[in-house]
Amino acid sequence: MAAETSAPDPILDPAPASPPPPPEVDVPALTALLDGRYADVRDLVRRNLATYASVLEEAETLSLDDYRDRVRDLVVEMAASGQTGMGFPEEYGGGGDIGASVAAFETLAYGDLSVLVKVGVQFGLFGGAILQLGTRRHHDAYLHDLVTGRLMGSFAMTETGHGSNVQALGTAATYDVATGEFVITTPDDAARKDYIGNAARHAQVAVVFAQLVTADGSHGVHAFVVPIRDEGLAPMPGVRMEDDGLKLGLNGVDNGRLWFDGVRVPREALLDRFASVAEDGTYASAIDNPNRRFFTMLGTLVQGRVCVGGAGINAAKVAVAIAVKYAVRRRQFETGQEGDAAEEQLLLDYGMHQRRLFPLLARTYALHFAQEVVALQLHEVFSGVADDEKTRRELESRAAGTKALGTWHATRTIQECREACGGAGYLAVNRFAALKADTDVFTTFEGDNHVLLQLVAKGLLTDYASDFGDLDQLGMVRFVASMAVETVVERTSAHKLLERIKDVLPGGERWDDEAGILETDYHLAMLRFREEHMLAGVARRLKRGIDGGRAPGEVFSRVQDHVIAAARAHVERLVLEAFVTKVNSIDDSDNRRALALLCDLHALSVIEADRAWFMEHGRLTVARSKAISREVNRLCRRVRPIAVDLVDAFAIPPEMLRSPALVG
Amino acid sequence: MAAETSAPDPILDPAPASPPPPPEVDVPALTALLDGRYADVRDLVRRNLATYASVLEEAETLSLDDYRDRVRDLVVEMAASGQTGMGFPEEYGGGGDIGASVAAFETLAYGDLSVLVKVGVQFGLFGGAILQLGTRRHHDAYLHDLVTGRLMGSFAMTETGHGSNVQALGTAATYDVATGEFVITTPDDAARKDYIGNAARHAQVAVVFAQLVTADGSHGVHAFVVPIRDEGLAPMPGVRMEDDGLKLGLNGVDNGRLWFDGVRVPREALLDRFASVAEDGTYASAIDNPNRRFFTMLGTLVQGRVCVGGAGINAAKVAVAIAVKYAVRRRQFETGQEGDAAEEQLLLDYGMHQRRLFPLLARTYALHFAQEVVALQLHEVFSGVADDEKTRRELESRAAGTKALGTWHATRTIQECREACGGAGYLAVNRFAALKADTDVFTTFEGDNHVLLQLVAKGLLTDYASDFGDLDQLGMVRFVASMAVETVVERTSAHKLLERIKDVLPGGERWDDEAGILETDYHLAMLRFREEHMLAGVARRLKRGIDGGRAPGEVFSRVQDHVIAAARAHVERLVLEAFVTKVNSIDDSDNRRALALLCDLHALSVIEADRAWFMEHGRLTVARSKAISREVNRLCRRVRPIAVDLVDAFAIPPEMLRSPALVG
Structure with a gap:
């Protein structure tokens, strides 16, 4: 057995200074x-x-x-x-x-x-x-x-054979100059539209994404308005439909499949904000590059991702609220056995239970404020307050990243909270059944989360520059490989922030002290360091792979987990910054102290979860790493007295919590 | 930016020695x-x-x-x-x-x-x-x-107010000496039987767990056979029942609630293998200690846990099989964009996708073999081949631990595989809906996994000694605190194994080399070290807490996450040992090589997942830690060519895979 130190155990021994009294949450x-x-x-x-x-x-x-x-x-x-x-x-x-x-x-x-x-x-x-x-x-x-709601419609983009790769859609809209119509055709079953909401039952009209083909050839994916059902909801001629049937969840939405067998629509059916076809079949667009045109069109739909991310975060709130309320009602085990206390202990007083729920509660708050930032950016861009191409790209990136983290958080939180409610959590009346099943698909719709994080990484590596915004994944690999690593890294926002923070905390060595573990600057510096370091690593590996003569596809495949980790690190940094900014904006009050406590818990939980990486990269000593885990436990105990207030503040209508047996 | 080394990148640069050709799996x-x-x-x-x-x-x-x-x-x-x-x-x-x-x-x-x-x-x-x-x-x-199946029955143990704490059940069976009957009573709604399978619709008889009360007082929880429905399935007098209604999953099982309003059953209704009540009301049992008697009774029901663990592992096989088969059919993204290849790349060729699926596949195999060990032990104990009290306690501990890891693995694997199948995974026809919903409760039934791991820890800390087997959690805290830490640790099996392994690998320093990263002895030594170190830490902290004058309940609450981590480390070691033992038992063949590859991947994935802990405890250098992550990637690439064979070997009937769109 290894020699043991006799260092104090801050979990069991009194803390050096006794913690402040819990804030009185308003x-x-x-x-x-x-x-x-x-x-x-x-x-x-x-x-x-x-x-x-x-x-x-x-x-x-x-x-x-x-x-x-x-x-x-x-x-x-x-x-x-x-x-x-x-x-x-x-x-x-x-x-x-x-x-x-x-x-x-x-x-x-x-x-x-x-x-x-x-x-x-x-x-x-x-x-x-x-x-x-x-x-x-x-x-x-x-x-x-x-x-x-008088006219119900569908958004018919996804095809069975093409999920995340929308540019490869098979449906074609071929312009017939003789009649001035587009002919919409589904060439094969891989190109049938699939998982389309409203398509199985209610939609009369669909916006159909298809390859626009004129006599000049194909111009890439465009959107067309296509009637699919008449007033009596009978299918229009040439439109075949099929019900996707029962799903894991969301069964109140009628998803279905659509095939188009030479369906003719007038020339005006083309949604022509970004491109048009003249009566004689001449294609025109203000955006020459087809790739960039496509991404510009998609970019206008960014609101969907912002909305799904926010929905995931709010669904997580429901789960956390039920689990916390249950844990202050439910008593369990043991203390009554030998006369220690008259009653079993409340679930929420168990250290393990706090560890399971409170970092998730803190992260829910963090993501809430991060979501507020991206929603505001969306509002400003689409209201014309700030709308240039680079701002749009940054918005798209932030929306993608927040959606990915918000929906993964929902899946994880709902599962953990369900388990923390034991067998009772399994009954449908207690909400978790629906929460779990219905949110499950959030991680894959409006873009698979992994694919979205790749989009984030691309933005970072190319600095959202409009010249490179139209690059596909492999174009990105080639582009990054063509530049000096330093150039890639110096352009990233993390790098700029890191330089600033280095002035505040000269040298890295102070980070290795016991001191300052609850300092916000320390938390931010850690996440910024990680982000920048990971991005540089990705850039270097892409470059080395290409220089070594490997095909871009193979290089990308091998570096893919690193690419995704870097993107995740970036979004984690944005989330923490949003939380910190919010706390700093509040006047001194008990509420500010409560949020500051949660913010610390969130930051240290994030660092703790990746402490191996920080040790591997010289940013945590072993002693400091252990100290962080102890501090997370300590912060959990400090959150305990205000936990119910913190979930009450979500103001979820009591009817929505349902769960009579769990929350009373 | 931190200075960068120019060490070779084994992901992108060729490996020092080219890997052997993939085994031809039979x-x-x-x-x-x-x-x-x-x-x-x-x-x-x-x-x-x-x-x-x-x-x-x-x-x-x-x-x-x-x-x-x-x-x-x-x-x-x-x-x-x-x-x-x-x-x-x-x-x-x-x-x-x-x-x-x-x-x-x-x-x-x-x-x-x-x-x-x-x-x-x-x-x-x-x-x-x-x-x-x-x-x-x-x-x-x-x-x-x-x-x-002519007589359907229920197992009526759990009560609404008492989930994992069975000893605190409220239902009473009071012996009435005048009539020679037991009177079964539900004193309040917290004591109603809840979540009882077969109770809502089909059961005619229930085995009811209740406090046995005679004129001498209460003798603790015992089991009674109680008719609850007549031949026509109408409720018996005094028995009230309620349907638990829709559940998250498993809706083919009719769970319900039962109340007993002074239901009378004959004296013979007591299941009297371990205790009896004479006609005159005299209570007798060969086991004096009521706590131990209770645990002895429960211990005979260990088969349930063994079965649930095995079921979880096999449900995970279904999910992995679907996801792997899908990923060799589905092409995705990009390589076709600029002429690199005629087609999009197969999902399973992406590094990230391999990372998501293959460690889960390897762990499924590991758990399969660990399950085989515990099932054999169960068979031998209950067939009388090896049946002493310590063996029974070890079996109970292993069953609890394997059940916890097996069912958590099912939840995690099914979720990851569902996401890895994108939107298609969301359709009910593709199996994941049922797999997810139905297995979800496995983590909490037959004992909540966290509670089960606490049971494992108790066994380890008390060396399964019959003298201590009847201790409750707080009794365990007091017991451990009363002993020298060394005594606790030296009695554990991990300690004994570690001593042996130290002879093989003298000193710890060789573990820090690049060499030997694929040596089984190294993997085992790492997991044994972790287990022993964590157990010693728990013992020390329990002792220090009690010595410092804190109440056992508070000490336990604060050390609880450490207790559970130690138990998990123990079970992880058992799982790896089972896999290693199995591989070593096979004659030299391609199948052996395939399993050895999976075993390495499993072992290194487990070490990688906890590499922070190993660094914190001086068992991994930074360089070694990074080398392990690289090796996991490399092993994933080596598993790629045999992945389909590995899931085919589960021999899941094709009808059970269903998922026409995913697996063809």
């Missing part, structure tokens, strides 16, 4: 802080959720078709309250406020998630495509009716 | 190896699964009640094949072979898991309690009918 004020500028919008949605709370139970009792119809009806009713149309121009019955529409959508995630996703399909995907890719003609024709 | 021989001594039993179950494959679809299309009845009918039909009764004595229509019954149960996990769990409830829990806790009288009365 719950309504904390809710107001979380709700931010859209408190009224969020309250409207909360009221609607409470009004329609019966859908949570109906999701279990209705037949599949009845549940789908019920969800459709609810969506139309909610639309009448103005809740779902906030992002559309006022002249078409909308609210004219992008930020409000994101806030409304996020809050909807407290309730039945089929309702949420149906709203997303109808107003976000279908409505968003008409709004962003179409022009006045399309707006006038469709927006009024779709904002009310 | 799939049928590998299947035979996995099936082991019960190949015939497993084949019988496979044939039954294929025969009844329609239930996978019926699970989605039938109403709740019809699905439950369909599952009941299937269970009865399977019983007629002899498949479900293999563990019962031949004189009652059983097969008289415990090991065969475990093999049959595990294999059933390839199919619909409601069928599996219904079998577990009827034959494992209900039947097992009659067999193990009852005597001849009970066997004669019930076994014949329950083995055929």
